[in-house]
Amino acid sequence: MIVGVDAGGTNVDAAVVGEDGVQETAKLPAEDVSATVLRDLFREISDGYTVDRVVVSTTRVLNRIVQDRLPSCSSVLVPGVGLAVEHAFAADDNQVVRGCIDHRGRVTESPVVDAEPRHPVVAVTAKFSPRNPSVEEEVAEELEADVVALGHEAGGRLDFPGRAATTAANARSKPAFQEFREAVASATEDLSFNAPVYVLRGDGSMVGEGKASDAPASTTRSGPASSSVGLLALSGERDAVCVDVGGTTTDVTPAVDGYPLTREGYEHDGFSTFYEGVSSGDLPLGGDTRVTEDGLARRREDYAAAFGGEAPAFTDALNVLGAGVGDTDASETAFADAGLSEADAETVVEEYVAELSDAVESAVEEAEGSPEVAVFGGALAGCLSSRLEEEVDLDVVVPEHADVCGAVGCAAAKVSVRTEVHVDSPRGRMTVSSVGSRSKSVEKGRRYSGEELHDVVVEETVEETKAAGGDAGVEDVEVLDVRRFNVVEDGKVEGEIADAVARVKPGIRWL
Amino acid sequence: MTLEIVYHDDYLLHEHSPTHPERRERLMYTMDQMQEEGVFDLDMVELVEPEAASEEALARVHTPDYLDRLKEMSMRGGGSLSGDTHVSEHTWHQSRLAAGGVVRGCRDVVEDSCESSFVMARPGGHHAFADRGHGFCFTNNTAVAVREIQESYDEVDRVLVWDWDAHHFDGTQEIFYSDPSVLTMSVHQTGRTLFPGTGYVDEVGEDEGEGFNVNVPVLPKTGDSGYLRVVEEVFEPVAREYDPDLVFVEAGQDCHFTDPITDLGVTADGYRRMMERAVDLAEDVSGGDLVASLCGGYGIEGGLPYTNLAVVASMAGLDTSNIREPAVYQPPQRQPDVDDVVAKVKSTHDEYWNL
């Protein structure tokens, strides 16, 4: 059995999924997911099942970004020679260290560490570090810091300014992600799950928790990734607009050909990464959005009154109109106490549906018109679907278990580890990094053809996927990048340096 | 300032032999450097892909016999034009694509879809004649583009071709030798010590083109200060007097001190300064219309990534203060001056230009 866990900003959902589909589901309100909450949740659903793996998605990092609660970071840069280093300034404290790595990964100037980072959270990024991690490691060792993120761990691509920004984002995300990781570890240990834990990235691919901890900023869009994958899996739709109403936001994600559309990069108020993520539009509106006499306040203060809050929120407006979600009496009282009427409730629901249908229509546009269905999830889907259907030119479906679609999405996502192969044949070495990192030796001076290298990375990806509990075949592997160049010294080819990146195409186990 | 970089992955296909100096790593290492610098993500830089030059465009410069021979040899899978200039199955396609890249760069600049353009193609072209090729060159990409532009645009009558490659541009010189509508100027390591052995001061053009070919052969080890003096005392005054509609730089990066097949002393900073002068010159004479095309350059590790970056950054108006070679590379200490050759050029061209 696979346990999927979706830790959103206000609720944590879980689902147990096996060969025969969804077996158990549960939902608990929780603003900061602790080990205790997870333990309770796991205990509720997992009794009697053998757990093969646990897959989690978390919006913890995203929530802290939006709430402006991430720590500041010092970015220590080793730019070597080239364009002005200011292009790579991405933190509020940027320090430049002397030292240089060239395009071949050779250290052409040794680092001189005289930086004094102002913050205990530090990012270290060197130009060309994916070709030689040693300089970043050396610099990090000489700095006094509580939390360190290294540029080469952000991902292998060549883009120093982008990597510097992404590394700073990773450093800032680490403490929040680490708390979550420890909570999951402690809960699974207590229940003797003895199963590996994977983390869903924002593009719906999956990595081991260790690798995810090196690059936690890659989880920023895992909320809409898990919910859209879950909604597709539950509905069986392949071209659709996926809508997930949460407590704080509503995610609207187009899907084409059986998978959500993705886009590169994430940016919010100085926090930016080059990671790919599902292409969702987020309305800043959800079940807990505060309702005042001016309408929807576009912010969350607390749970809706129906779930224990004090002031009236969007869920309460739906209850006043007869939705019957949670404690409806509390909703009525909160509305009355705030001097709001049924007409006010109708106004805010119409306001919400109007914004939602605009977002759905732009998602249809982004998917170039292919979706004919909107798949609706989240606890409020049932009471909003007919209103949405009146406004948009799509069928609206609410599949069974749509209230925990994010947790189902985690369990239904195919194991799709991303694998990076780096060959340095003059040194006779190959490094394979995916869930972990391992080295093996290759024939010194060996030169690969593009095809051979293609085959090597495909083979390694299949192997890594199997080790991670997946069952990918060669045909499921997508090669993202192959770069190779000859190393020529004194007019002699001494071998080659090659980088290849592949992944098992993120996919869905249809339920 | 918007700069267009013209590049195609197919520029990596052709190979003479894996250890031949003109090999694909020349572009790969530079592309790696630019990608890692984030050059292509900058607002003022745009990367575009060219199309192959038409056979009609090639035929304006080359003889039908030569084009047929080159095409046939390449289709057959290989052959050679000279001891070090090998034809591969990719040569025909890639040469047309290189010429097409220069055409694209010139068109976009003349049509103002960008302010300047840098063409990063291979193979190079300046040793290609109308009816033959050697020196790693097959089609004269620059000549093909200049003819195409002159043919297509009424506003382009006069073109300045300024070739700073370490080798003399024998092919380009001959193609335009009697044509005053193209002013050709070259500074190069003297033919006494380097291929192709031509390029002396007294080769000044002929017939109507007399005076419109300027050669400045310099001594081995000549470095930044020598090159800058040639620019100031010869190229700039001649170019201003000529007043071209388009400035074209044949940007050979093989004057770099790490280049394995030449013997000069120019640094990445020297290239930066030369390109800045070319940018300023174009501002003054051609409304800023400037195209540069990568020519030679074989210092693939210590030279090209830095010289190309210097040139591109200067054209895009970026801060260039940190562009240099890493400290493991040191330029030669002793550099000859250019007094003699500058004096000789001035006296030889005295009857054509106010020097």
Ligand SMILES: [Zn+2]
């Ligand atoms: Zn040359």
